[in-house]
Amino acid sequence: MNALPQPRTTIGQLVFAQRPGFDFGQLLSDLDTALASHDVGARSLNWERDGLAVVDVGAARIILALMEDIDGTGTALATVAVGFGPEPDGDTRLARRHAVLARIIADRIGARSAAVETIWSHSEDIGNPDMVDRMAASLAARRRSLLDGPAGRAKARKAVPRHFVEPNDLPRMMAKLESTLEARRHGRTDATRSHGDMEIPPLDISDPVAGSVLFQTADDGSAVATAPLRLAAHMIDATLMVVALPVGAAMMTYSLTRGADLNTSARAMAVCGIGIGIMQTFGGLEGIESLLAQAI
Known part of the structure; x- marks a missing residue:
């Protein structure tokens, strides 16, 4: 063929x-x-x-x-x-x-x-x-x-x-x-x-893989996230606003005023996920309040 x-x-x-x-x-x-x-x-x-x-x-x-x-x-x-x-x-x-x-x-x-x-x-x-x-x-x-x-x-x-x-x-x-x-x-x-x-x-043009489409290089040689990665960061922030409104709103405000950072948004998502997981392990907010009441 x-x-x-x-x-x-x-x-x-x-x-x-x-x-x-x-x-x-x-x-x-x-x-x-x-x-x-x-x-x-x-x-x-x-x-x-x-x-x-x-x-x-x-x-x-x-x-x-x-x-x-x-x-x-x-x-x-x-x-x-x-x-x-x-x-x-x-x-x-x-x-x-x-x-x-x-x-x-x-x-x-x-x-x-x-x-x-x-x-x-x-x-x-x-x-x-x-x-x-x-x-x-x-x-x-x-x-x-x-x-x-x-x-x-x-x-x-x-x-x-x-x-x-x-x-x-x-x-x-x-x-x-x-x-x-x-x-x-x-x-x-x-x-x-x-x-x-x-x-x-x-x-x-030194690498056939189109890596430069995702990353640009700043004057100091560091990698700068381009539009696709900024879009991914904004999507993570929007998801956080649905899952945990205060955290998501804070991250969205940070991204819009300081510049979107995929690493920062991903860390916030991970910490928020761990926190929600811990809360679910102890039965949510009511379970945590019960444990605190017993401890006091």
Whole structure:
């Protein structure tokens, strides 16, 4: 039995109700700066046209595109395509992890401007502007067909972003929450970061296991929990609020004001579980009160 061909390109399409607020040129500049920090071969940045750029680095190819009003209702589309490029002899570390890199870039875009829909697909072909245009045209045709009826037009006028599209959107939502809390801690009323502050974190390309998706590295070399681990900490705190409200409320307040810490939340859960177990062993609160009364 022949093995199925492996996808050579991962494509992410971020749909916005209106033109997103980030600067496309600054996004390309930040991406180029981030890639420069990795020794993965020569880089070349080519502007195919206004709003579409192709970056070739080593054996990898990255395409970023921004299109406005694709369906006649003001809908904008940002496309991220990452995969193998036309140079097979270059460094293949980024190319082999094209799915991880594509989602990291898409998360950084989504953290700046919330998308109403995120669509992921794969292709066996090398990414090129024609591929981006074909996929954008197909998406625009599908959206126009959905808007033909009165219900579709009413929905388009409202254009209310949904909370979740898929599990992969959770890191983006948590990153937005952390950005808002950080802004409040510093007394800023506008939680949106300026264009120049947008960063694409270093991608660990030395290990084929995508460990850098869960952990980032601080300036001092220590591990920093990223959005998935912060989400896990918040889920533990929410569970504690159901099991033991005072403990859970205290942990949730701590996580929101000081930053979510999975280790701290897990320890609180363990201590709370041990305490509840001891109480059940002695018959609950009534049993403990009876023992204290006898001792006194």
